[in-house]
Amino acid sequence: xxxxxxxxxxxxxxxxxxxPGCGHGIIHRLIAEVIDEFNIREKTIGIAPVGCAVLAYNFxxxxxxxxxxxxxxxxxxxxxxxxxxxxxxxxxxxxxLAAIGxxxxxxxxxxxxNITVIFVNNAVYGMTKGQMAPTTLPGMKTTTTVQGxxxxxxxxxxxxxxxxxxxxxxxxIERTSIDSIQGIIKTKSAIKKAFxxxxxxKGFSLIExxxxxxxxxxxxxxxxxxxxxxxxxxxxxxxxxKDKGGK
Amino acid sequence: xxxxxxxxxxxxxxxxxxxxxxxxxxxxxxxAGCKFYAGxxxxxxxxxxxxxxxxxxxxxxxxxxxxxxxSAINMVFGASVCGFRALTSSSSPGISLKQExxxxxxxxxxxxxxxxxxxxxxxxxDVTPSxxxxxxxxxxGGHGDYRTIVYAPWTVQELYDLTYxxxxxxxxYRNPVLILADGILAQIMESVEFKKKKNKLPLKKxxxxxxxxxxxxxxxxxxxxPGVLEKHNWKLYKKYKKIEEKEVRFEKYFxxxxxxxxVSFGTCARISYESIKILREKGERFGxxxxxxxxxxxxxxxxxxxxxxxxxxxIEMNLGQMLDDVKIANRKNLPIYFYGRPGGGVPxxxxxxxxxxxxxxxxxxx
Numbered sequence: 292x293x294x295x296x297x298x299x300x301x302x303x304x305x306x307x308x309x310x311p312g313c314g315h316g317i318i319h320r321l322i323a324e325v326i327d328e329f330n331i332r333e334k335t336i337g338i339a340p341v342g343c344a345v346l347a348y349n350f351x352x353x354x355x356x357x358x359x360x361x362x363x364x365x366x367x368x369x370x371x372x373x374x375x376x377x378x379x380x381x382x383x384x385x386x387x388l389a390a391i392g393x394x395x396x397x398x399x400x401x402x403x404x405n406i407t408v409i410f411v412n413n414a415v416y417g418m419t420k421g422q423m424a425p426t427t428l429p430g431m432k433t434t435t436t437v438q439g440x441x442x443x444x445x446x447x448x449x450x451x452x453x454x455x456x457x458x459x460x461x462x463x464i465e466r467t468s469i470d471s472i473q474g475i476i477k478t479k480s481a482i483k484k485a486f487x488x489x490x491x492x493k494g495f496s497l498i499e500x501x502x503x504x505x506x507x508x509x510x511x512x513x514x515x516x517x518x519x520x521x522x523x524x525x526x527x528x529x530x531x532x533k534d535k536g537g538k
Numbered sequence: 539x540x541x542x543x544x545x546x547x548x549x550x551x552x553x554x555x556x557x558x559x560x561x562x563x564x565x566x567x568x569x570a571g572c573k574f575y576a577g578x579x580x581x582x583x584x585x586x587x588x589x590x591x592x593x594x595x596x597x598x599x600x601x602x603x604x605x606x607x608x609s610a611i612n613m614v615f616g617a618s619v620c621g622f623r624a625l626t627s628s629s630s631p632g633i634s635l636k637q638e639x640x641x642x643x644x645x646x647x648x649x650x651x652x653x654x655x656x657x658x659x660x661x662x663x664d665v666t667p668s669x670x671x672x673x674x675x676x677x678x679g680g681h682g683d684y685r686t687i688v689y690a691p692w693t694v695q696e697l698y699d700l701t702y703x704x705x706x707x708x709x710x711y712r713n714p715v716l717i718l719a720d721g722i723l724a725q726i727m728e729s730v731e732f733k734k735k736k737n738k739l740p741l742k743k744x745x746x747x748x749x750x751x752x753x754x755x756x757x758x759x760x761x762x763x764p765g766v767l768e769k770h771n772w773k774l775y776k777k778y779k780k781i782e783e784k785e786v787r788f789e790k791y792f793x794x795x796x797x798x799x800x801v802s803f804g805t806c807a808r809i810s811y812e813s814i815k816i817l818r819e820k821g822e823r824f825g826x827x828x829x830x831x832x833x834x835x836x837x838x839x840x841x842x843x844x845x846x847x848x849x850x851x852x853i854e855m856n857l858g859q860m861l862d863d864v865k866i867a868n869r870k871n872l873p874i875y876f877y878g879r880p881g882g883g884v885p886x887x888x889x890x891x892x893x894x895x896x897x898x899x900x901x902x903x904x
Contacts, residue, residue: 332749333748333749333750333751334748334750335748336620336746336747336748338616345760346760348754348756348758351754352749352754353748353749353754354746354747354748354749354754354755354756355746355754355756356616356619356646356746356756356757356758357642357646357756357757357758357759357760358612358615358616359612359615359638359639359642362608362609362612362615362639365604365608365609365610365612365613365615365616366612366613366615366616366619367616368602368613368616369574369576369600369602369613369614369615369616369617369619369620369624370616370617370619370620370746372574372600372602373573373574373600373617373620373622374620374747374748377620377747377748394605394606394608394609395605395608395609395612397605398604398605398609402602
């Protein structure tokens, strides 16, 4: 019988520690599928963030290291420079990448490090139970913005793809969303392209993925997907922001 | 060879090389098999990244000028994760920024070497030599219950020698090693004899290199399951106890018949040594005890040295930090007299002689 669907080899048999309706599981699977398809599991080194995905080494069936909060791009820089034939990627959330680790991601991008960055944007600090993130939308309620994010008081969200695409060192920057089947398929092809670029030594790539956090958004899983489509993706518009290798 | 090198590498004819402390430590790292350096400019150790930017790529290593000290130490973390010998250097304010990373290195049991060319503090302080980072170096510095091995050289040759062995020690214990030097040692030029370049380095089965032919490896300091982190800390504790047993280093000079034991480390010990030599010529029975490892501290050895002594003198370029350790070793409860110069002050031998002789008949105890 032909097998049409199975657990990727790049994922371990492990009980998930993510909340119901969380997007991390989907994104983990997409990365694992891509790594399997390229047959690079045995030469991949992942760098986990501090945040919900801190336990990524429990789920990925390849070498994964911890990094201090926000520092994954610095850790990845050294690994990729020393082992240029390995495939090195960071997996980072919005607090990790766009707040405490802003310097590290900007400068890894500016150096044009040949790494892949998977940036999961769910607009809140998930692990710590829903405080305002650098990507919290204007007006959005969080545990530190109970009246909603007032831009006069709390400032504006950071649009990471828009910022990084301005940096000469970057090669491929795309924002996708996993709010629908089409979005998931699109996300997978973006992740695949980002790894492809690294394999071809094309330099720095980042995929920002709009991902649901129903528990901290205080929504039903389906409602959270709908909110991404109707609200979040209006502010963080999906699309290819930069593609040096494209036509 | 590039004219900016202050020395000519001619292995056939020369045995000794005239180098600054920064250059000597950089060469020591290269000779010890270090393949990665990340740093950030800060006086008084700017020569370090400058020198490494040329020398390390020549040796097939990677030099990166990082965007911050924080990034630099995390790059070193990454290099260590994948099994390479790695180094960063800085001076006091920069070392403060590296503390998070050093705590992670200790928690993840990753070897690395960190060199601090101590300058005056607190805050931005100044750029002159100091020993004010003793507490930071020996009491952890970052968060958590951990220890780093700390070496305190007093000459450029010893800075070279200790840097050279630091990589072995770091690998042996899977622990970060700190070298606490200062602005004088960073910039002074002295002749240095090189050691053999290491070609065979220890195999690191725990390193992340891609899981070909083995189960995946992971490096972490996070242990959420109840009791597991406590167990991890006990494991680290046992390692630290072993280091305390095996790795203590110290030197003693004129101590055999000394009534007065001067305890001093690094540059300050070197100045004290000059003072003691002069006092010896006058018949005063002074001796110098110099800890080479500041952690593990040579408590037992100091305790033994002071058995027959009458007084202890502690001299530091700070306001009395190693003094605490001397007090721990002073179970005989001898009087301890302290002289310190904070904020980048460097004592002269005459100053030290005045201090030492003023307390020979008693005086105020610290």
